[in-house]
Amino acid sequence: xxxxxxxxxxxxxxxxxxxxxxGKKKIKIRPILTMIVLQLIFAFVLLNTExxxxxxxxxxxxxxxxxxxxxxxxxxxxxxxxNEGASTFFLNVLLPIVFISALxxxxxxxxxxxxxxxxxxxxLSKVNGLGKLESFNGVASAIFGQSEVFISFKKxxxxxxxxxxxxxxxxxxxxxxxSILGAYMTMIxxxxxxxxxxxxxxxxxxxxxxxxxxxxxxxxxxxxDTNERKQSFFEMLGEYIMDGFKVAVVVGAMLIGFVALIGMxxxxxxxxxxxxxxxxxxxxxxxxxxxxxxxxxxMVQAGAIMSTKLxxxxxxxxxNLGEISGTLSDRTVGIISVxxxxxxxxxxxxxxxxxxxxxxxxxxxxxxxFGLKLLYGATLVSLLTAAVTGIML
Numbered sequence: 063x064x065x066x067x068x069x070x071x072x073x074x075x076x077x078x079x080x081x082x083x084x085g086k087k088k089i090k091i092r093p094i095l096t097m098i099v100l101q102l103i104f105a106f107v108l109l110n111t112e113x114x115x116x117x118x119x120x121x122x123x124x125x126x127x128x129x130x131x132x133x134x135x136x137x138x139x140x141x142x143x144x145n146e147g148a149s150t151f152f153l154n155v156l157l158p159i160v161f162i163s164a165l166x167x168x169x170x171x172x173x174x175x176x177x178x179x180x181x182x183x184x185x186l187s188k189v190n191g192l193g194k195l196e197s198f199n200g201v202a203s204a205i206f207g208q209s210e211v212f213i214s215f216k217k218x219x220x221x222x223x224x225x226x227x228x229x230x231x232x233x234x235x236x237x238x239x240x241s242i243l244g245a246y247m248t249m250i251x252x253x254x255x256x257x258x259x260x261x262x263x264x265x266x267x268x269x270x271x272x273x274x275x276x277x278x279x280x281x282x283x284x285x286x287d288t289n290e291r292k293q294s295f296f297e298m299l300g301e302y303i304m305d306g307f308k309v310a311v312v313v314g315a316m317l318i319g320f321v322a323l324i325g326m327x328x329x330x331x332x333x334x335x336x337x338x339x340x341x342x343x344x345x346x347x348x349x350x351x352x353x354x355x356x357x358x359x360x361m362v363q364a365g366a367i368m369s370t371k372l373x374x375x376x377x378x379x380x381x382n383l384g385e386i387s388g389t390l391s392d393r394t395v396g397i398i399s400v401x402x403x404x405x406x407x408x409x410x411x412x413x414x415x416x417x418x419x420x421x422x423x424x425x426x427x428x429x430x431x432f433g434l435k436l437l438y439g440a441t442l443v444s445l446l447t448a449a450v451t452g453i454m455l
Contacts, residue, residue: 071449079272088275093191097264122252132158156310163241163306190267193278200233207239209417229270235440236266249380250399258403265443320374343369355452401448406440
């Protein structure tokens with residue numbers, strides 16, 4: 063039965079992308095089918111094989127160590143604020159982002175990350191039917207994040223046409239930044255974080271190929287170095303540390319606001335109609351939850367989590383998932399977990415358009431114009447990742 067549901071999900075998701083395509087006759091079927099097969103292979107390896115278990119354990123071990131090292135700095139500054147045995151979300155989940163951001167800066171400074179991005183990007187460009195710039199951007203987005211990634215191409219930004227910019231923004235919204243992976247791993251199982259990271263990369267290219275197909279000439283397909291002013295090591299390190307802290311504070315502020323607003327809306331809604339606002343939204347998203355493999359008995363609860371992520375952000379949704387995970391099957395928890403690992407939410411429209419506008423006002427306005435279509439595509443990427451994961455659980 064789950065195989066039939068997966069086929070149905072695949073057809074529906076691809077059709078939803080197809081109906082808003084701006085170039086239906088330009089769609090290239092072969093790279094789309096190739097990447098779907100690659101998604102299935104990677105999902106199977108990561109979730110059902112010893113090799114996948116080895117990789118996940120290795121990555122988890124690294125992040126566990128990084129979080130432990132981060133805790134030393136956090137305890138030095140904030141030690142004594144929390145009672146023994148207690149914990150706070152900001153200290154234990156968000157502040158480690160500062161340390162991981164510093165490590166990313168170090169790897170970037172010594173040209174290790176650019177080599178990785180170019181190598182993986184070159185491989186991807188051979189199978190995804192897109193240009194090298196789009197491929198590099200997809201990999202870079204998974205490392206730097208949805209706003210910071212555009213800095214690496216800022217000198218080319220004024221010359222990037224709208225159709226290519228849409229694909230790059232879709233990749234940025236569909237992935238997550240490496241600095242925040244450790245935070246996710248404290249909230250959901252690491253294997254789902256890693257699986258989603260890989261599947262979303264291909265999913266972004268699949269959906270972009272359907273919604274926004276085009277050809278890139280060899281003359282257009284050039285990656286240029288930005289040749290930024292050379293910083294000293296400690297200048298760079300201080301900048302990345304501050305950037306990491308800003309991310310932690312911004313996420314914390316958004317959580318305070320969103321969680322409080324959801325609590326207020328739920329209370330008002332429940333008093334008026336007898337059910338919470340999230341439960342009502344759960345009924346709206348329930349068909350999509352069922353489509354990606356969630357059992358019918360749990361699809362309303364799962365739909366509520368999915369809608370929460372779309373309307374607020376993935377952190378709020380992960381907190382809610384943690385609160386009800388004991389009442390859900392492992393299969394449902396796995397499917398919803400991978401759905402949550404992306405930046406696909408309404409707030410991200412403003413974040414991405416604002417980031418691009420900060421580098422080039424004209425291109426930022428262009429991104430704002432196709433913002434809803436961008437969110438639509440990124441949400442289809444999350445559904446595709448969830449469906450592929452569902453067939454493997």
